[in-house]
Amino acid sequence: MVQVAVLGYGTVGSGVVEVIETNKADINKKAGEEINIKYILDLRDFPGDPYEDKVVHDFNIIINDPEVSIICETMGGNEPAYTFSKNALLSGKSVCTSNKELVANHGPELIRLARENHCNYLFEASVGGGIPIIRPLNYSLTAEKIDAITGILNGTTNYILTEMDENGADFDAVLKEAQEKGYAEKNPEADVEGYDACRKIAILSSLMKGKSVHYKDIYTEGITKITAQDFAYARELNRSVKLLAMSKDTEEGFFAMVAPFMISKEHPLYGVKDVFNAVYVHGNMLGDSMYYGRGAGKLPTASAVVSDVVDCARHPGKTIMCLWEDESVSLTDIADMKRRFFVRVSADRKQKAESLFAVHTEVNAKMEGEYAFITDIMTEKEFDTKVSEMGGVINRIRMEG
Amino acid sequence: MVQVAVLGYGTVGSGVVEVIETNKADINKKAGEEINIKYILDLRDFPGDPYEDKVVHDFNIIINDPEVSIICETMGGNEPAYTFSKNALLSGKSVCTSNKELVANHGPELIRLARENHCNYLFEASVGGGIPIIRPLNYSLTAEKIDAITGILNGTTNYILTEMDENGADFDAVLKEAQEKGYAEKNPEADVEGYDACRKIAILSSLMKGKSVHYKDIYTEGITKITAQDFAYARELNRSVKLLAMSKDTEEGFFAMVAPFMISKEHPLYGVKDVFNAVYVHGNMLGDSMYYGRGAGKLPTASAVVSDVVDCARHPGKTIMCLWEDESVSLTDIADMKRRFFVRVSADRKQKAESLFAVHTEVNAKMEGEYAFITDIMTEKEFDTKVSEMGGVINRIRMEG
Numbered sequence: 001m002v003q004v005a006v007l008g009y010g011t012v013g014s015g016v017v018e019v020i021e022t023n024k025a026d027i028n029k030k031a032g033e034e035i036n037i038k039y040i041l042d043l044r045d046f047p048g049d050p051y052e053d054k055v056v057h058d059f060n061i062i063i064n065d066p067e068v069s070i071i072c073e074t075m076g077g078n079e080p081a082y083t084f085s086k087n088a089l090l091s092g093k094s095v096c097t098s099n100k101e102l103v104a105n106h107g108p109e110l111i112r113l114a115r116e117n118h119c120n121y122l123f124e125a126s127v128g129g130g131i132p133i134i135r136p137l138n139y140s141l142t143a144e145k146i147d148a149i150t151g152i153l154n155g156t157t158n159y160i161l162t163e164m165d166e167n168g169a170d171f172d173a174v175l176k177e178a179q180e181k182g183y184a185e186k187n188p189e190a191d192v193e194g195y196d197a198c199r200k201i202a203i204l205s206s207l208m209k210g211k212s213v214h215y216k217d218i219y220t221e222g223i224t225k226i227t228a229q230d231f232a233y234a235r236e237l238n239r240s241v242k243l244l245a246m247s248k249d250t251e252e253g254f255f256a257m258v259a260p261f262m263i264s265k266e267h268p269l270y271g272v273k274d275v276f277n278a279v280y281v282h283g284n285m286l287g288d289s290m291y292y293g294r295g296a297g298k299l300p301t302a303s304a305v306v307s308d309v310v311d312c313a314r315h316p317g318k319t320i321m322c323l324w325e326d327e328s329v330s331l332t333d334i335a336d337m338k339r340r341f342f343v344r345v346s347a348d349r350k351q352k353a354e355s356l357f358a359v360h361t362e363v364n365a366k367m368e369g370e371y372a373f374i375t376d377i378m379t380e381k382e383f384d385t386k387v388s389e390m391g392g393v394i395n396r397i398r399m400e401g
Numbered sequence: 402m403v404q405v406a407v408l409g410y411g412t413v414g415s416g417v418v419e420v421i422e423t424n425k426a427d428i429n430k431k432a433g434e435e436i437n438i439k440y441i442l443d444l445r446d447f448p449g450d451p452y453e454d455k456v457v458h459d460f461n462i463i464i465n466d467p468e469v470s471i472i473c474e475t476m477g478g479n480e481p482a483y484t485f486s487k488n489a490l491l492s493g494k495s496v497c498t499s500n501k502e503l504v505a506n507h508g509p510e511l512i513r514l515a516r517e518n519h520c521n522y523l524f525e526a527s528v529g530g531g532i533p534i535i536r537p538l539n540y541s542l543t544a545e546k547i548d549a550i551t552g553i554l555n556g557t558t559n560y561i562l563t564e565m566d567e568n569g570a571d572f573d574a575v576l577k578e579a580q581e582k583g584y585a586e587k588n589p590e591a592d593v594e595g596y597d598a599c600r601k602i603a604i605l606s607s608l609m610k611g612k613s614v615h616y617k618d619i620y621t622e623g624i625t626k627i628t629a630q631d632f633a634y635a636r637e638l639n640r641s642v643k644l645l646a647m648s649k650d651t652e653e654g655f656f657a658m659v660a661p662f663m664i665s666k667e668h669p670l671y672g673v674k675d676v677f678n679a680v681y682v683h684g685n686m687l688g689d690s691m692y693y694g695r696g697a698g699k700l701p702t703a704s705a706v707v708s709d710v711v712d713c714a715r716h717p718g719k720t721i722m723c724l725w726e727d728e729s730v731s732l733t734d735i736a737d738m739k740r741r742f743f744v745r746v747s748a749d750r751k752q753k754a755e756s757l758f759a760v761h762t763e764v765n766a767k768m769e770g771e772y773a774f775i776t777d778i779m780t781e782k783e784f785d786t787k788v789s790e791m792g793g794v795i796n797r798i799r800m801e802g
Contacts (some may be wrong), residue, residue: 143710302544310544
């Protein structure tokens with residue numbers, strides 16, 4: 001019997017308990033051991049809950065119980081999750097987490113601690129919710145040199161952008177509706193400003209390189225400036241606007257960024273709608289492969305945590321290979337990245353725009369008083385310089401695919 | 402150092418050598434060991450080939466060399482691959498294979514032999530080419546009760562159907578073109594009759610159930626009767642025709658089948674074009690997840706074989722969990738499956754069709770002398786009875802999604 005403790009009885013934590021209970025027979029078979037939840041750590045009590053008697057308020061009870069070999073950290077945030085995880089690993093207890101914040105901040109240290117203490121720090125649930133993506137990168141694509149990852153990694157923003165696209169609604173209205181439906185937090189900053197996607201692409205990029213890509217180094221732009229008008233133009237172009245998180249290992253350097261992009265109907269991520277997530281991985285032998293599914297939600301995320309529990313149960317006393325060293329990857333300034341840009345200016349500045357930019361295509365979405373166009377391919381730096389010379393534009397969105 | 406032998410220096414075998422050579426540094430790092438190709442077994446000689454000196458003609462050299470711990474079986478077919486694989490496993494050498502024929506025929510026996518001899522029989526490359534799908538099923542979705550798998554599992558037929566859809570061409574013409582391009586075999590039966598997809602869904606279904614789903618039990622219908630006219634109707638319905646391989650675990654029983662289906666633009670497999678493959682997996686906690694990529698081709702398939710080699714190298718003397726017992730799954734007759742059908746009859750039989758079938762929608766694709774419609778939902782059995790009463794129809798295609 002494998003004894004498990006769950007830290008935090010919130011959405012994901014209670015999901016972990018539910019998944020283990022519902023699929024008990026299958027999970028035990030696949031783990032080769034009976035998985036049993038011994039403790040649930042939470043500050044609150046849960047009178048009437050069927051697991052009421054497993055709830056404890058003191059982490060020391062868990063850490064001091066030699067029977068507990070696996071800990072599910074579903075608290076989120078940096079502290080006390082960091083201290084708890086560290087202490088667990090130091091006592092040889094494996095940690096399975098959904099905490100992207102902690103993984104992005106302390107991943108390599110916690111992975112090293114796990115290795116030194118013959119246990120595991122696993123984090124399948126930290127990126128893409130229930131989509132298996134960490135394990136495919138670590139275990140499946142092992143014969144590949146992965147050179148690009150592009151993903152829709154945040155369900156909230158993808159839901160908002162899908163609604164804006166399909167119903168012609170404005171950002172603020174859709175955000176409000178998403179908050180009412182529980183798809184967006186009361187404080188939506190982490191999602192809509194791209195911070196959440198940034199942490200996730202930092203984790204994926206680190207696994208791609210085997211070294212640390214720090215999320216603070218990644219250029220990140222959210223979706224708050226995207227308007228219903230932008231979508232009208234996008235439709236005119238047979239395109240949509242998606243928040244993409246991407247990293248590319250090129251001869252010019254290693255690039256990573258999070259930003260809204262106008263993508264074409266032919267782009268493989270075009271069809272990823274609502275709260276779904278998808279990750280495109282390019283390897284030098286395999287070419288493109290894609291992983292798609294529910295990027296968030298109680299049960300999908302919990303399912304990923306439990307898949308890590310099963311992996312730990314299968315490998316007692318053994319550390320599963322995970323290459324993510326402390327050494328930092330230095331990111332190349334995105335100023336050198338080249339692409340086309342979609343640009344809107346007021347109609348009276350058409351001439352100036354034409355003289356400054358190499359206009360590749362004009363875009364007519366019957367927007368009164370506006371002139372819109374797509375530029376030739378140019379670097380971000382060149383583009384920014386021209387925008388300054390214009391004295392600003394109404395909006396601009398990067399083009400992809 | 403891990404010594405590897407490659408059986409069969411054809412397309413996939415030479416790909417294995419190329420992948421290991423090209424990505425040597427990354428692969429060795431991920432394996433935690435240096436992977437070295439010691440032997441290549443082939444009946445032919447390869448004068449001038451850089452690996453000429455590794456070529457041997459006698460399997461005994463390999464089986465008797467205690468240094469060799471991993472064998473890549475990329476010969477295909479049942480014999481001598483079966484005997485070689487069995488003997489390798491009996492001597493404790495792991496086997497990594499791309500041979501779907503052999504896996505579908507002898508999977509559980511070879512998996513058991515591996516377990517008994519503390520080595521591995523791995524077959525990531527047998528389904529979906531380079532798409533990681535076996536490992537996600539075995540290692541990632543371990544917290545799930547998987548109840549449905551639907552896939553486009555054959556690249557040749559998907560290429561043919563895509564061409565027919567996009568260029569309005571007829572089956573025979575596209576097949577000929579595909580043969581000239583090397584996308585289809587001279588004898589295309591295994592692909593176009595659905596036999597290849599059938600073996601692959603048998604493998605996936607067996608992993609889903611942990612027991613043996615025999616491919617001979619799976620109802621299989623190929624694409625040879627699909628015409629340019631059918632695609633004209635499909636376009637009228639905003640649909641396309643795809644060869645789907647599916648299995649479903651329902652309260653009414655376990656169903657599996659391979660057949661062409663008319664699927665809507667909203668269907669997640671609609672966008673899977675050309676030689677690409679995709680597998681949709683439905684689990685009771687996660688809901689849908691999808692795996693997409695190149696389903697065939699030298700390097701993608703070889704990359705999957707090498708990922709198995711890395712897995713073996715990481716687990717010396719240890720059998721990686723794979724639940725696939727000898728016990729057979731009894732399949733429920735598809736006669737009881739319910740769905741709508743698209744039907745074409747000659748125009749003069751419109752009245753008879755209307756009196757026999759509950760016509761749900763008429764379909765007008767301006768096809769002279771024809772009457773086409775979509776039926777209400779009915780069982781395959783009910784449908785077949787009505788088709789007999791009609792004395793046959795011009796064509797009928799199952800509807801999905």
